[in-house]
Amino acid sequence: MSDPPLLDIQDLVIRYEKRKGAVCAVEGLNLRLERGKTLGFVGETGAGKTTAALGIMRLLPEPPGKIVSGRILFNGENLLDKSEDEMRSIRGGKIAMIFQDPMTSLNPVATIGDQITEMISLHSDLSRRDSIRKASDMLDLVGIRRERAGDYPHQLSGGMKQRVVIAIALACSPELLIADEPTTALDVTIQAQVLDLMKGLKEAFSTSLLMISHDLGIVAEFCDDTAIMYAGRVVEYASTAELFGNPIHPYTRGLFGSIPSITGGKGDLRTIPGLTPDASNLPPGCPFQPRCDIAGPECSKEAPRPTEVKFGHYCLCHLNRGENQP
Numbered sequence: 085m086s087d088p089p090l091l092d093i094q095d096l097v098i099r100y101e102k103r104k105g106a107v108c109a110v111e112g113l114n115l116r117l118e119r120g121k122t123l124g125f126v127g128e129t130g131a132g133k134t135t136a137a138l139g140i141m142r143l144l145p146e147p148p149g150k151i152v153s154g155r156i157l158f159n160g161e162n163l164l165d166k167s168e169d170e171m172r173s174i175r176g177g178k179i180a181m182i183f184q185d186p187m188t189s190l191n192p193v194a195t196i197g198d199q200i201t202e203m204i205s206l207h208s209d210l211s212r213r214d215s216i217r218k219a220s221d222m223l224d225l226v227g228i229r230r231e232r233a234g235d236y237p238h239q240l241s242g243g244m245k246q247r248v249v250i251a252i253a254l255a256c257s258p259e260l261l262i263a264d265e266p267t268t269a270l271d272v273t274i275q276a277q278v279l280d281l282m283k284g285l286k287e288a289f290s291t292s293l294l295m296i297s298h299d300l301g302i303v304a305e306f307c308d309d310t311a312i313m314y315a316g317r318v319v320e321y322a323s324t325a326e327l328f329g330n331p332i333h334p335y336t337r338g339l340f341g342s343i344p345s346i347t348g349g350k351g352d353l354r355t356i357p358g359l360t361p362d363a364s365n366l367p368p369g370c371p372f373q374p375r376c377d378i379a380g381p382e383c384s385k386e387a388p389r390p391t392e393v394k395f396g397h398y399c400l401c402h403l404n405r406g407e408n409q410p
C-alpha cells in the first residue's frame with residue numbers, strides 16, 4: 085500500500101459561534117498535500133485561510149471557534165483525535181507555523197537565542213549545550229550573525245524578526261510548515277529576501293509547505309499546487325501550472341484578470357466587483373453566485389459539488405463540470 089499523503093483534510097467545517105449567530109468560516113474544506121510539495125492557498129480577506137491553518141494546528145480560539153466536523157489526517161492520523169499533550173508535541177516538532185506578524189510568535193522578553201534553544205530543547209533529546217549550539221547554527225542559516233543570539237526581538241528589524249521566526253519554525257525540521265502570509269508585513273525588497281530564504285531552507289530540510297498568500301506572483305513562483313478559496317470552500321484546485329494556464333472557476337478567472345500568466349501574474353489579487361461574502365449570512369446555493377457574471381438559475385438553488393473537470397483539476401461550479409460529469 086502506498087503511503088498516505090502528508091496532509092489530507094476531509095470535509096472540514098469550522099464555525100465561530102457568536103451570540104448573534106454562527107460564522108461559517110470553513111465549510112466542507114477538502115485539501116491534500118503530498119510529502120515534499122508546496123501548496124498555495126489563495127483567497128480574499130475573510131475566505132477562511134487563517135481559520136483553516138489554526139484548525140490544523142488546533143490553535144483556534146475556542147470559544148468562539150469550533151471544529152464542527154471533518155478530519156485532518158496528518159501522516160494518516162486524525163489530528164482531531166489527538167489529546168492536547170500530543171498536539172503540543174506535534175506543534176513545533178512535526179508541524180510548525182509562521183504567522184503574518186512575527187511578534188505573534190516571538191516573546192518580547194526573551195532573547196532570540198533562548199527562544200530558538202527552547203524550541204530545540206522541547207522537541208529533541210539534545211543537551212542544553214548542543215541545543216544552544218544548534219540555535220546559533222540556525223541563526224547563521226537564516227543570515228543573522230550568531231553573536232546576536234543575546235538580542236531581544238525589539239532590537240531587530242522586521243525582516244530580521246521574521247528570519248528568527250523562520251529559524252524557530254525550522255529548528256526541529258518539521259515535516260509540514262504552514263506559512264500564513266509570511267512576508268505581508270515586510271517591505272518589498274525584504275519580502276523577496278525572506279522568500280528566497282524560505283525556498284532554500286524548505287528544499288534543504290525537505291519540508292512540505294502550505295503557503296497562504298494574497299500574492300499570485302508568490303504562489304506561481306513557489307507552489308506546486310494551488311487551491312483557491314472562497315467563503316470557506318476550495319472553489320478550484322489544480323497544479324499551479326494548470327490552474328494559472330487554464331483557470332476555470334469564474335472567481336479564479338476574476339482574480340487573474342483577463343490575461344492570466346504564470347510569469348506575468350505578479351502582484352496582489354485583482355479586486356472583483358461586489359462585496360466579499362459575509363460568512364455569517366451566506367446566500368443560498370453557490371456562495372459566489374451574487375458576484376458571478378455567468379450565474380444561472382440553478383446557482384441560487386443548490387450548492388455545487390466539486391467535480392474533476394480535467395485530470396487533477398477540480399472546480400466547484402454548476403456551470404463548469406467538465407464534459408463527462410452529470
Ligand SMILES: Nc1ncnc2c1ncn2[C@@H]1O[C@H](COP(=O)(O)OP(=O)(O)OP(=O)(O)O)[C@@H](O)[C@H]1O
Nearest residue numbers: 100107109128129130131132133134135136148363
Ligand atoms: N475570533 C473570531 N471570532 C469570530 N469570527 C472570526 C474570528 N476569526 C475570524 N473570524 C471570521 O471568520 C471568517 C474567516 O476569517 P479568516 O481570518 O480565517 O480569513 P482569512 O482568509 O485568513 O482572511 P485574511 O486574508 O484577511 O487573513 C471571517 O468571516 C472572519 O470575520
Ligand SMILES: [Mg+2]
Nearest residue numbers: 133134135264
Ligand atoms: Mg488570514
